[in-house]
Amino acid sequence: xxxxxxxxxxxxxxxxxxxxxxxxxxxxxxxxxxxxxxxxxxxxxxxxxxxxxxxxxxxxxxxxxxxxxxxxxxxxxxxxxxxxxxxxxxxxxxxxxxxxxxxxxxxxxxxxxxxxxxxxxxxxxxxxxxxxxxxxxxxxxxxxxxxxxxxxxxxxxxxxxxxxxxxxxxxxxxxxxxxxxxxxxxxxxxxxxxxxxxxxxxxxxxxxxxxxxxxxxxxxxxxxxxxxxxxxxxxxxxxxxxxxxxxxxxxxxxxxxxxxxxxxxxxxxxxxxxxxxxxxxxxxxxxx
Amino acid sequence: xxxxxxxxxxxxxxxxxxxxxxxxxxxxxxxxxxxxxxxxxxxxxxxxxxxxxxxxxxxxxxxxxxxxxxxxxxxxxxxxxxxxxxxxxxxxxxxxxxxxxxxxxxxxxxxxxxxxxxxxxxxxxxxxxxxxxxxxxxxxxxxxxxxxxxxxxxxxxxxxxxxxxxxxxxxxxxxxxxxxxxxxxxxxxxxxxxxxxxxxxxxxxxxxxxxxxxxxxxxxxxxxxxxxxxxxxxxxxxxxxxxxxxxxxxxxxxxxxxxxxxxxxxxxxxxxxxxxxxxxxxxxxxxxxxxxxxxxxxxxxxxxxxxxxxxxxxxxxxxxxxxxxxxxxxxxxxxxxxxxxxxxxxxxxxxxxxxxxxxxxxxxxxxxxxxxxxxxxxxx
Numbered sequence: 001x002x003x004x005x006x007x008x009x010x011x012x013x014x015x016x017x018x019x020x021x022x023x024x025x026x027x028x029x030x031x032x033x034x035x036x037x038x039x040x041x042x043x044x045x046x047x048x049x050x051x052x053x054x055x056x057x058x059x060x061x062x063x064x065x066x067x068x069x070x071x072x073x074x075x076x077x078x079x080x081x082x083x084x085x086x087x088x089x090x091x092x093x094x095x096x097x098x099x100x101x102x103x104x105x106x107x108x109x110x111x112x113x114x115x116x117x118x119x120x121x122x123x124x125x126x127x128x129x130x131x132x133x134x135x136x137x138x139x140x141x142x143x144x145x146x147x148x149x150x151x152x153x154x155x156x157x158x159x160x161x162x163x164x165x166x167x168x169x170x171x172x173x174x175x176x177x178x179x180x181x182x183x184x185x186x187x188x189x190x191x192x193x194x195x196x197x198x199x200x201x202x203x204x205x206x207x208x209x210x211x212x213x214x215x216x217x218x219x220x221x222x223x224x225x226x227x228x229x230x231x232x233x234x235x236x237x238x239x240x241x242x243x244x245x246x247x248x249x250x251x252x253x254x255x256x257x258x259x260x261x262x263x264x265x266x267x268x269x270x271x272x273x274x275x276x277x278x279x280x281x282x283x284x285x286x287x288x
Numbered sequence: 289x290x291x292x293x294x295x296x297x298x299x300x301x302x303x304x305x306x307x308x309x310x311x312x313x314x315x316x317x318x319x320x321x322x323x324x325x326x327x328x329x330x331x332x333x334x335x336x337x338x339x340x341x342x343x344x345x346x347x348x349x350x351x352x353x354x355x356x357x358x359x360x361x362x363x364x365x366x367x368x369x370x371x372x373x374x375x376x377x378x379x380x381x382x383x384x385x386x387x388x389x390x391x392x393x394x395x396x397x398x399x400x401x402x403x404x405x406x407x408x409x410x411x412x413x414x415x416x417x418x419x420x421x422x423x424x425x426x427x428x429x430x431x432x433x434x435x436x437x438x439x440x441x442x443x444x445x446x447x448x449x450x451x452x453x454x455x456x457x458x459x460x461x462x463x464x465x466x467x468x469x470x471x472x473x474x475x476x477x478x479x480x481x482x483x484x485x486x487x488x489x490x491x492x493x494x495x496x497x498x499x500x501x502x503x504x505x506x507x508x509x510x511x512x513x514x515x516x517x518x519x520x521x522x523x524x525x526x527x528x529x530x531x532x533x534x535x536x537x538x539x540x541x542x543x544x545x546x547x548x549x550x551x552x553x554x555x556x557x558x559x560x561x562x563x564x565x566x567x568x569x570x571x572x573x574x575x576x577x578x579x580x581x582x583x584x585x586x587x588x589x590x591x592x593x594x595x596x597x598x599x600x601x602x603x604x605x606x607x608x609x610x611x612x613x614x615x616x617x618x619x620x621x622x623x624x625x626x627x628x629x630x631x632x633x634x635x636x637x638x639x640x641x642x643x644x645x646x647x648x649x650x651x652x653x654x655x656x657x658x659x660x661x662x663x664x665x666x667x668x
Binding site for chain 1: 403562
């Protein structure tokens with residue numbers, strides 16, 4: 001078991017012929033991902049390494065029963081690609097693209113409201129169920145199959161944490177990177193109930209950082225309804241404040257979002273908070 | 289991209305939001321001429337134009353009564369550093385007769401992913417503390433994207449909030465214009481603090497903040513000129529996010545904000561401090577690295593460099609080649625003592641390239657920090 005994706009998940013890749021799309025499609029295949037289609041408007045009818053290409057996600061779904069997708073489309077057109085996937089009824093959308101205009105994402109979020117779709121990202125490493133399905137760009141070396149569910153905000157830091165977990169023989173059921181943008185789809189908070197419901201996941205690791213309020217909200221969910229041990233790492237303790245220009249950012253979160261606020265909220269929910277990736281593995285070992 | 293106060297005020301004015309009369313100057317030589325053409329007696333405040341908060345508390349805003357005082361204030365402000373930033377320009381404005389100060393802002397609420405209007409009757413410097421201590425004193429209005437801002441709803445809320453009825457129309461109109469600016473410029477923040485109510489019952493934007501979404505700049509040629517003036521944006525075009533942390537001794541070169549912050553925390557744990565960080569996650573090329581190494585070598589306070597990469601999208605063989613090419617361009621050697629770690633996508637190839645060029649490379653974070661610790665102990 002795992003969450004969101006496994007070796008049976010039928011995956012389409014939007015932007016499969018681009019520089020990043022083509023390179024990472026091959027790496028995703030190496031991980032075992034069941035890639036059934038590519039989507040590139042204007043290249044319908046062609047193929048990539050034998051994978052059929054369609055003009056739209058809807059065609060990919062109708063012809064190949066694609067149910068999840070990874071998006072490698074450049075920033076200026078990526079929001080359209082996400083909308084195409086939502087409209088086609090794709091269930092899990094992993095939007096790797098970095099640099100999507102935030103006002104485009106506001107519109108995407110509006111269309112997502114009320115739909116049963118997991119939009120992972122944008123600006124995310126994606127999600128991986130090791131040796132079964134990889135919908136993203138994370139380096140496979142950091143991951144191995146196991147019993148830990150990982151939900152992280154920063155890509156490279158999530159790799160680091162999973163790398164330490166793997167070295168301590170704590171493989172992962174699924175790792176999901178929720179992405180670094182201000183407007184994002186699925187949050188860490190949304191992922192906690194999925195890991196709670198997955199029988200193979202025995203423990204959860206949250207890879208957090210200062211800013212936003214996702215960790216604080218996740219803490220509330222954990223307190224209410226999570227029976228599994230949770231370890232969290234929060235980075236940014238030594239980052240100086242006052243670099244941001246406006247006051248509105250601090251006002252709208254009303255004191256939340258700081259290192260102290262996140263640590264407090266998580267500890268109140270019974271989460272073991274650690275400072276460094278190596279400590280996360282040790283802490284989880286002691287709790288399992 | 290953050291706009292300076294005077295740049296934001298120009299845009300406010302185009303949308304019909306009243307701002308104080310003022311002029312921007314670079315030094316005091318043109319002061320009397322400039323003031324004479326606009327009417328010197330109207331000018332009473334000299335304000336540093338810098339892209340950071342805390343300007344007032346740092347002494348970057350001075351009240352003046354005469355041209356001589358204004359000249360002294362301009363000289364003083366031009367020679368000061370505000371949070372490490374040099375002041376290139378000052379704005380001289382008329383002084384307003386203040387009855388009350390308000391705070392009006394539109395930004396994106398990360399919890400709802402909606403643009404949200406914030407209004408407070410307690411504008412001024414300590415608005416953040418007020419928001420923490422008494423959140424109820426801030427009016428918070430989430431804006432529905434499809435319908436936009438609905439004026440009568442704001443009027444109703446503002447009325448309940450205790451804003452005097454003679455001000456309501458004016459205030460709501462300013463809020464609507466702010467939202468128009470927010471949408472048209474694809475802003476992430478538009479803010480007036482304070483919005484001044486004068487003794488003769490006018491509302492004037494005494495300060496102005498406008499941050500444009502960097503990711504949307506490609507479809508806003510109107511900001512091309514401002515973009516070219518911004519060091520931050522020029523670097524970003526080369527794939528570099530450069531953040532100056534003002535004081536510290538270590539230059540960090542990392543991929544991704546999370547890894548950068550972790551490295552920063554680890555450096556702090558060893559009793560050292562990061563001076564700046566360079567995040568290359570937006571794409572990597574030799575030119576970008578040349579610029580990055582150039583910054584690190586020209587900053588006298590940077591004594592050490594930590595390169596810490598765990599690549600997913602970023603390929604380590606490309607990183608290694610870019611680093612070597614950049615080092616070649618800047619004179620054949622690394623500008624400062626350096627420790628290096630490469631891990632992730634194509635790491636083996638990257639390490640081989642660096643080792644062949646004579647560099648020591650490690651793969652584990654712990655080893656990197658042990659090497660860094662040894663390096664600072666040996667040189668201290």
